Amino acid sequence: MFIDSAEITVRAGRGGNGVATFRREKFVPKGGPNGGDGGDGGDVVFIASTHIATLMDFRYQHEYAAENGQNGAAGNKTGRNGKAIEIKVPVGTIVRDAGTGDVVADFVEDGQAVVIARHGDGGRGNSHFATSTNQAPRFAEKGRPGEERHVSLELKLLADIGLVGFPNAGKSTLISRISAARPKIADYPFTTLVPNLGIVRVDEGESFVVADIPGLIEGASEGKGLGLQFLRHVERSGVLCFLIDGLSEDPVKDYETLTAELQRYNPEMLGKRRLVCITKMDALPAERMDELRGLRFDGIAPMMISSVSGFGIDELVPRMSRELKAWREEG
Ligand SMILES: Nc1nc2c(ncn2[C@@H]2O[C@H](COP(=O)(O)OP(=O)(O)OP(=O)(O)O)[C@@H](O)[C@H]2O)c(=O)[nH]1
Ligand SMILES: [Mg+2]
Structure with a gap:
């Protein structure tokens, strides 16, 4: 526990x-x-x-x-x-x-x-x-x-980057792909009940810590799902990486639901640097991937990834590292 x-x-x-x-x-x-x-x-x-x-x-x-x-x-x-x-x-x-x-x-x-x-x-x-x-x-x-x-x-865990997403979006699968963390992964919501930290090695002597936390749902601020308690573990993170399920009908709406819940928890959460990833690319037809690529999330262009095939991961990790450096330099 x-x-x-x-x-x-x-x-x-x-x-x-x-x-x-x-x-x-x-x-x-x-x-x-x-x-x-x-x-x-x-x-x-x-x-x-x-x-x-x-x-x-x-x-x-x-x-x-x-x-x-x-x-x-x-x-x-x-x-x-x-x-x-x-x-x-x-x-x-x-x-x-x-x-x-x-x-x-x-x-x-x-x-x-x-x-x-x-x-x-x-x-x-x-x-x-x-x-x-x-x-x-x-x-x-x-x-x-x-x-x-x-x-x-x-x-309050000290993670550099927090993964935020609905249950089943693929947060735990991603952290197990990019770090040595081996959280439980399953195709039902709320598989992750406790935060997992993973250390991601970018280069010799360069690494950062990513937190995989339980899934967030609409109404979490009113106590739905697991509530918002666990968000404290990414309160100090410099970067939030939003994971949106590529199989979702409306990824932008998902993103807006997530940001609205974060806002209710603590408006400062939205002052952090953000990355948006659309997951499960291996499970999508190419046309859908092109459609998704054109979407914008508060003006942010999404990264397309698959933690199963590894697609996009080679770009994601250096991108995370760059955002983190920019955040640290901001002081
Ligand atoms: N095809 C495919 N399936 C994926 C991918 N990433 C995750 N999944 C599947 O999606 C389901 C949920 O993955 P998890 O990583 O447990 O999702 P989560 O966001 O951690 O979910 P919670 O812990 O419930 O919040 C599992 O069945 C995974 O195998 C992917 O890149 N491709
Ligand atoms: Mg999980």
């Missing part, structure tokens, strides 16, 4: 207490204060990792705590600091305060680390409090509590 949200509680370590002790040595009747400081508690740190693909683990464990600091000891001994806890999250995870919804951290890079809950400082021992008027303070500070936070995690 593809888990893309979770709620957890994290608790940073409490600081150890400082102590109030006094030197006791032979022949020294009144020793001065020598209470050590408490150690600091450990932080709760989230670290983004490309080795984790889902938020699955957080379904099983909801609470995470860092170690507390140890108390100080006589002889000015400082307590040991508590160990920080490092929680690995997939790259693409957004962490929010579960109460307010405010974004606490947005993990976009492998290795990125953010302290999500700060440790409590250790308390100071009584030796800090000796003054000229009170040379034998009998008190010490208590350690401070660590921060406790209730946070929600949401994973």
Whole structure:
């Protein structure tokens, strides 16, 4: 199962207490204060990792705590600091305060680390409090509590290019043709229930990530089909590649239905660069292909492809790569 949200509680370590002790040595009747400081508690740190693909683990464990600091000891001994806890999250995870919804951290890079809950400082021992008027303070500070936070995690995949189309348009077949991804493919709608990512290699050292997401249908914004939840996975993509079934009666209408649903989900989706592919060319007579070639989709000329025969794929991949470069250069 593809888990893309979770709620957890994290608790940073409490600081150890400082102590109030006094030197006791032979022949020294009144020793001065020598209470050590408490150690600091450990932080709760989230670290983004490309080795984790889902938020699955957080379904099983909801609470995470860092170690507390140890108390100080006589002889000015400082307590040991508590160990920080490092929680690995997939790259693409957004962490929010579960109460307010405010974004606490947005993990976009492998290795990125953010302290999500700060440790409590250790308390100071009584030796800090000796003054000229009170040379034998009998008190010490208590350690401070660590921060406790209730946070929600949401994973938005980081795909460069999102494939958008009706169910059965051939999205999964395309991604399996151009990448090593092997999603389930079948001739019924909603075969794809969870997003699949595929890495497309263009050249030595040059590749990009394509997301195959579930099919979109008219009324998705009102919850029809699988709704629009999964669109979040292409929200950050720079390019949307629309896949229109070549066997459709009215490809332009299909395209308009798709863009209308995207618009309802988030108007910014239509600010992205777009490519339009008409699929299943191997299954069409040549005359129909010529008709389709003449269509325009918001002024965009479609690319004709077949993921089964490979027709048009050699042009599509470099085209995707060019669009992506243009998007990156736009900044
Ligand atoms: N002839 C032909 N059939 C294709 C082509 N691409 C996909 N198909 C068929 O179309 C059907 C749907 O393909 P999928 O790739 O599962 O479609 P999808 O868009 O991922 O569908 P959902 O996951 O339901 O949204 C399958 O039976 C495929 O074999 C193609 O290029 N030519
Ligand atoms: Mg599919």
